[in-house]
Amino acid sequence: MKPGIPKGTRDFTPTQVYRRQYILQIIQSIFEKYGYQPIETPAMEKLETLTGKYGDEGDQLIFKVLNNGDYLRKADPEALSEKDSQKLIPSIARRGLRYDLTVPFARFVTMHQHELQFPFKRYQMQPVWRADRPQKGRYQEFYQCDADAIGTDSLICEAEYIRIIDQVFDQLGIKVSIFLNNRKVLAGIAELLGAPDRLAELTVTIDKLDKIGREAVDIDLLNKGFDNDQISKLHDFLDLEELSELSRALATSIIGSTGVSELSEVLSYLEGMELNNHLRIKTSLARGLNYYTGCIFEVTAHAHEMGSLLGGGRYDDLTGVFGLKGVSGVGISFGVERIYDICEAANLFPDVLDKRIKALFLGLDKESHRAAFALAERCRIAGIACDVYPDPAKLRKQMKFANQIGVRYTIVLGSEELQSRRYTCKDMDSGDQELLDLDQLIQKLAR
Amino acid sequence: MKPGIPKGTRDFTPTQVYRRQYILQIIQSIFEKYGYQPIETPAMEKLETLTGKYGDEGDQLIFKVLNNGDYLRKADPEALSEKDSQKLIPSIARRGLRYDLTVPFARFVTMHQHELQFPFKRYQMQPVWRADRPQKGRYQEFYQCDADAIGTDSLICEAEYIRIIDQVFDQLGIKVSIFLNNRKVLAGIAELLGAPDRLAELTVTIDKLDKIGREAVDIDLLNKGFDNDQISKLHDFLDLEELSELSRALATSIIGSTGVSELSEVLSYLEGMELNNHLRIKTSLARGLNYYTGCIFEVTAHAHEMGSLLGGGRYDDLTGVFGLKGVSGVGISFGVERIYDICEAANLFPDVLDKRIKALFLGLDKESHRAAFALAERCRIAGIACDVYPDPAKLRKQMKFANQIGVRYTIVLGSEELQSRRYTCKDMDSGDQELLDLDQLIQKLAR
Numbered sequence: 057m058k059p060g061i062p063k064g065t066r067d068f069t070p071t072q073v074y075r076r077q078y079i080l081q082i083i084q085s086i087f088e089k090y091g092y093q094p095i096e097t098p099a100m101e102k103l104e105t106l107t108g109k110y111g112d113e114g115d116q117l118i119f120k121v122l123n124n125g126d127y128l129r130k131a132d133p134e135a136l137s138e139k140d141s142q143k144l145i146p147s148i149a150r151r152g153l154r155y156d157l158t159v160p161f162a163r164f165v166t167m168h169q170h171e172l173q174f175p176f177k178r179y180q181m182q183p184v185w186r187a188d189r190p191q192k193g194r195y196q197e198f199y200q201c202d203a204d205a206i207g208t209d210s211l212i213c214e215a216e217y218i219r220i221i222d223q224v225f226d227q228l229g230i231k232v233s234i235f236l237n238n239r240k241v242l243a244g245i246a247e248l249l250g251a252p253d254r255l256a257e258l259t260v261t262i263d264k265l266d267k268i269g270r271e272a273v274d275i276d277l278l279n280k281g282f283d284n285d286q287i288s289k290l291h292d293f294l295d296l297e298e299l300s301e302l303s304r305a306l307a308t309s310i311i312g313s314t315g316v317s318e319l320s321e322v323l324s325y326l327e328g329m330e331l332n333n334h335l336r337i338k339t340s341l342a343r344g345l346n347y348y349t350g351c352i353f354e355v356t357a358h359a360h361e362m363g364s365l366l367g368g369g370r371y372d373d374l375t376g377v378f379g380l381k382g383v384s385g386v387g388i389s390f391g392v393e394r395i396y397d398i399c400e401a402a403n404l405f406p407d408v409l410d411k412r413i414k415a416l417f418l419g420l421d422k423e424s425h426r427a428a429f430a431l432a433e434r435c436r437i438a439g440i441a442c443d444v445y446p447d448p449a450k451l452r453k454q455m456k457f458a459n460q461i462g463v464r465y466t467i468v469l470g471s472e473e474l475q476s477r478r479y480t481c482k483d484m485d486s487g488d489q490e491l492l493d494l495d496q497l498i499q500k501l502a503r
Numbered sequence: 504m505k506p507g508i509p510k511g512t513r514d515f516t517p518t519q520v521y522r523r524q525y526i527l528q529i530i531q532s533i534f535e536k537y538g539y540q541p542i543e544t545p546a547m548e549k550l551e552t553l554t555g556k557y558g559d560e561g562d563q564l565i566f567k568v569l570n571n572g573d574y575l576r577k578a579d580p581e582a583l584s585e586k587d588s589q590k591l592i593p594s595i596a597r598r599g600l601r602y603d604l605t606v607p608f609a610r611f612v613t614m615h616q617h618e619l620q621f622p623f624k625r626y627q628m629q630p631v632w633r634a635d636r637p638q639k640g641r642y643q644e645f646y647q648c649d650a651d652a653i654g655t656d657s658l659i660c661e662a663e664y665i666r667i668i669d670q671v672f673d674q675l676g677i678k679v680s681i682f683l684n685n686r687k688v689l690a691g692i693a694e695l696l697g698a699p700d701r702l703a704e705l706t707v708t709i710d711k712l713d714k715i716g717r718e719a720v721d722i723d724l725l726n727k728g729f730d731n732d733q734i735s736k737l738h739d740f741l742d743l744e745e746l747s748e749l750s751r752a753l754a755t756s757i758i759g760s761t762g763v764s765e766l767s768e769v770l771s772y773l774e775g776m777e778l779n780n781h782l783r784i785k786t787s788l789a790r791g792l793n794y795y796t797g798c799i800f801e802v803t804a805h806a807h808e809m810g811s812l813l814g815g816g817r818y819d820d821l822t823g824v825f826g827l828k829g830v831s832g833v834g835i836s837f838g839v840e841r842i843y844d845i846c847e848a849a850n851l852f853p854d855v856l857d858k859r860i861k862a863l864f865l866g867l868d869k870e871s872h873r874a875a876f877a878l879a880e881r882c883r884i885a886g887i888a889c890d891v892y893p894d895p896a897k898l899r900k901q902m903k904f905a906n907q908i909g910v911r912y913t914i915v916l917g918s919e920e921l922q923s924r925r926y927t928c929k930d931m932d933s934g935d936q937e938l939l940d941l942d943q944l945i946q947k948l949a950r
Contacts, residue, residue, distance in 0.1 A: 058825075059552060059614050060614070062598050067542065068543040072543075088859055088888050091860045091888065091889065091890030093859065095517060098508055100566075105507075122567040124634040131586075141573045167514070168514065173907045185547070187571040197545050197546060205893075210893035215876065219883075379506070412540065426771065430775065441536045441538065442536075442538065447657050447659075
């Protein structure tokens with residue numbers, strides 16, 4: 057049998073794992089500086105926790121886990137005889153694989169509400185699974201990397217996220233634009249267009265502006281029954297980038313004005329602080345997800361056509377569906393898979409990531425090989441990652457291996473070195489050699 | 504709806520995540536010092552990769568993932584009409600959840616053999632899933648933590664593992680015994696008992712010696728058709744702990760003598776090195792798994808009735824089933840869930856793990872609150888993890904929160920502090936207060 061893995065899943069080689077860890081650790085260390093704490097939830101959730109949260113299409117894309125044992129014994133006989141795949145599911149699959157980190161987080165907060173202190177700031181970096189058709193850059197198993205602050209209305213959280221986003225991308229070396237808007241601004245616009253009850257439709261269409269362009273949006277809006285006057289007015293609003301202009305334009309809408317003043321409060325926290333990336337108010341930023349109710353965020357990279365690298369926003373009621381009402385929160389989610397692709401394309405990973413093993417010891421005969429192990433042990437105790445070629449093979453073979461694994465230094469041991477207790481340390485990059493005693497060797501390798 | 508999680512799965516709170524990370528990071532850093540590199544494999548494997556590798560019972564315990572879409576359309580009609588759950592599986596589930604890390608590793612090595620340099624030393628720390636009946640200490644989702652060296656026969660690997668094991672448990676503060684044996688020694692014993700073809704049966708029974716005791720083992724052996732003479736001879740062998748005695752006793756068995764000389768070669772690498780834990784040859788150590796062919800390892804804790812904390816051994820042919828023949832390897836697997844339970848019971852986790860947030864800034868009014876954010880930002884840029892209470896609430900309320908989250912320092916900001924630019928930093932443990940300017944504050948918190 058020729059082995060393979062399921063379509064849309066991936067193996068990660070050491071280099072890839074180091075690179076993924078590099079990205080996650082930058083994000084993690086910045087989350088922790090801002091008081092975010094990690095939680096983890098199980099890969100499998102009860103199917104009832106997941107279904108109905110992602111729309112009909114989402115429900116289809118949840119991986120269901122078959123009950124164990126004689127699962128057909130309790131299978132819905134009607135669904136079986138009708139061969140109705142969807143109807144049969146609840147009776148043969150109790151569990152599903154996590155589809156995102158947001159729903160499990162809401163479930164977690166509701167279950168653990170009495171152990172947690174609110175506001176509760178958590179981050180979570182775990183894989184999720186979706187039965188999407190695999191294609192370039194889209195996988196059936198991929199990481200999400202979320203931070204949420206729940207149990208407070210304070211806009212200090214929004215300000216914090218802008219700082220976090222700015223620092224993460226700065227440390228990664230990716231120049232980005234951070235876009236900020238507020239759902240209440242969009243609601244105000246809908247109100248002033250005379251269509252306050254059509255906010256959801258409007259946002260879905262506005263959200264596509266960057267992708268499909270103005271003309272296509274206008275056609276879409278006309279088809280939806282908006283008139284030319286409304287559409288032209290809409291674009292006037294969407295063109296506004298200055299908060300003062302937006303404030304004037306929305307002055308007669310209470311909800312619109314609230315949105316503007318929330319945005320202005322977020323910015324007030326940031327006064328006098330320098331950002332490394334552009335922060336822009338973008339009135340046409342809508343974010344598809346309907347649970348957002350306040351500020352919304354999006355990040356795109358300057359030099360890379362890659363879509364959004366981060367999304368997020370404030371929601372008024374994430375946990376209500378699980379029975380915990382009235383808890384407001386705000387969160388962001390880094391698109392770590394896309395960030396990885398950019399770092400790889402733009403060569404942003406530090407070289408040192410691949411060179412974890414600093415030195416390889418090569419023994420020329422049985423006794424030297426054993427001495428090489430003892431020497432390596434002394435280096436390891438001193439904290440140096442190193443290795444010993446596993447046999448006293450021909451030097452040529454051992455050196456070939458050293459080159460293949462890309463080790464920085466090699467130390468060859470023969471009977472001479474055993475006697476003199478001085479070892480030749482070869483720099484594999486430059487070819488330079490140095491004769492060192494044990495202490496000097498440790499000093500050199502520890503550098 | 505009252506939310507819950509599937510039986511046998513767990514949520515991890517921040518404290519638990521920090522503690523789990525603490526254990527994994529100790530193991531990881533020692534693996535890396537010995538030249539082991541991380542790989543990751545997908546949670547879902549093709550079902551054909553997993554089935555047939557863990558015995559019939561194992562096959563039952565693999566979680567199968569239901570095909571998406573109209574999965575009944577391609578369902579085996581015979582199995583459906585017979586309501587044969589097991590027979591139906593292959594036609595409705597193409598994927599299963601990873602049952603351990605060994606089979607995915609063998610699959611990985613076979614698939615990537617042309618990209619890898621052999622010997623290839625990899626470690627892997629990922630969850631696995633088993634549909635075992637949940638009970639205390641046994642979960643349906645749990646971490647495994649494995650290292651394997653594949654593509655070499657050298658016994659330097661075995662010596663390395665003893666050093667790794669010794670250092671991991673020393674760093675964790677758990678006193679253990681490291682038991683070492685060799686399958687060839689057991690084969691030699693079987694040969695000298697006149698039952699060379701019954702090694703598998705013998706090892707299964709010997710393996711239970713610690714659990715069920717000598718009497719029960721003897722009854723078991725009698726039932727299996729061994730006679731009293733064989734049984735008494737067997738125990739004579741199993742009582743031997745000195746390699747020299749074992750060598751004499753097995754002198755007439757070629758395979759037994761090979762086992763002894765392998766053990767002695769492993770020990771020769773360790774000559775002159777101090778171990779922090781006891782290393783013992785244990786002739787009755789058998790390890791249930793039948794793919795082991797050489798040295799085998801086991802670790803138990805002194806002060807804790809917990810069963811084995813680590814198992815491992817050498818195998819001659821792990822990848823053969825996937826088509827890559829003749830590749831020898833050796834590996835160990837840390838039982839991180841049990842190690843966690845011991846660390847918790849014996850209070851071995853450092854206190855500092857829980858105190859990730861060093862300081863909480865409390866603003867007394869709107870202006871001070873905003874200044875608190877600016878001050879916190881200065882500290883964060885200096886690398887200090889800190890937080891700001893999200894609103895200028897009553898001081899009493901803010902202080903209560905500081906106590907609840909267990910923060911080490913609080914800094915209260917009012918109009919006075921804003922003017923003087925000197926801040927009172929309160930040590931929440933001792934109650935001591937100090938008046939500091941920004942630089943002094945950063946110095947204090949960075950300590």
